[in-house]
Amino acid sequence: KERELNYPVVATDFVLMEDGTGIVHMAPAYGEVDYQAGGDNDLDFVHVVDLQGKMMGSYPFAGKFVKEADPLILDDLKSRGLLFRSEKIRHTYPFCWRCEAPLLYYAKQTWYIKTTAVKESLIAGNKEINWYPEHIKYGRFGDWLENNVDWAFSRERYWGTPLNIWRCESCSKYDCVGSVEELENKSGFTGLREPLDLHRPFVDELTFDCPQCGAKMRRVPEVIDCWFDSGAMPVAQWHYPFDAESKTMLNDGRFPADYICEAVDQTRGWFYSLHA
Template sequence: MQGYKEVVDTSVYVKFKLKPRQKAGNISLGNNAYILSWTTTPWTLPGNVALAVGKRITYTVVKIVDTGEIFIVADNKRDVLNLDYKVVGRVKGDKLIRLRYEPLFSIKPITAPKTAKITYRVYPAEFVTTEEGTGVVHTAVMYGEDDYELGKRLGLPQYHTVDENGNFTSDVPELRGLFVKAGKTEKKIFEYLKKQGNLFRTDPYKHEYPFCWRCDTPVLYYARDSWFIGMSTLRKKLITANKGIHWIPAHTKEGGSANGCVMLKI
């Protein structure tokens, strides 16, 4: 694919700890339950605001034999656990909707009381599949097209944890000023997740990733403000103004510029 390169990135399985005393359908989840999610872009995790599941996907609730932890993963993705476990039960994704979980990072504008009722919850999304990962998609509204559309539909907060230079902002003090795609940054993210008890596993992952054709650096999916001008209202003024301009070479006056003004349809 043009503009893409085959690279090996480090993917990560993240344990999102559920708030205590909740249920998945009729299954009590207790105080030590997690939803397991997978991502190839660890740098987006500080911007997490929600988790997405498939309403019609079957999920399995398992109990890890050694630790007693409860995990929720898609039924056909249980092999990612690679641990001894007992099946507690199975539910469709629609039984997981609105479950609440603890944030990975404390980003004050996202954790503010006015957004607390809708952030850090599980929501349904049509784009969720079980082809890869765990059947649970971590959602960072500002760093992916599907994420953004889901966030817009739900009214989730649109807040950047990364600046336009690709560095973490001061809202993420653990990573402030670090370039998000640097290897040392990923290492710090994984160390932080491990310290917080949210790191399940990291794996190398070969995939296609976009790179800038000019400077050959990795591209970030990044939502930013844009301006759109309704040019149809300015068309007549542009044509009139064009007549008073001395163009060099002269043929451009009645060529590309004038025709461009006439053809404006926006």
């Protein structure tokens, strides 16, 4: 469905006067600064491209891949006397590293851990870490903590630790399941096969009844950022909180980890997820 949109002109600070006209078009659904400016200025948020990168709507170029639609959009503008000038400009662009397909930035919903809620304790905890080399502490790692943003921790891939959230097919109620035992005790639980394997595809067969409406609860399709697994090392190696000997681990000296050694790129990978 199409609706009336607004086309306001807004002032922002990310457009430079050095290049071009100093005016850029904005598409809040297709770029980070555009998205932020859209939120700040209450711009319409509209998707005109689907997840396959094809134009939606009832335009003459609907159904075309965006790059194939480009010349058709220009033709359309020209035929309606709306085109001022058209030219090719060389600039950087993201491509798939495997198949070299051009990629699009695309705003969509995802799962986050609200790390900003514990930002102060992340910063305080960093003061107790001995960093070698020392400049990482308030440099690369400290800066990262100071500029903390919520952790987008779900991934749309097949392999990985499955995100342990089930969603009702009918009323959309969510349930975050914390153990196999909890799952097995759900009313209407079914789909378990021996030997137990909690990865895809097996985990996606595990369903139970929605406590709210009785319809089927299914796992959401996402898996978890692999750095979440890495960061769980201190507790996961003791199978906390499930094994009897693991119960006291948070207070008996086994937590946090004493020592880790890695390359500097891990400040934003393993070091961070371990710390968070």
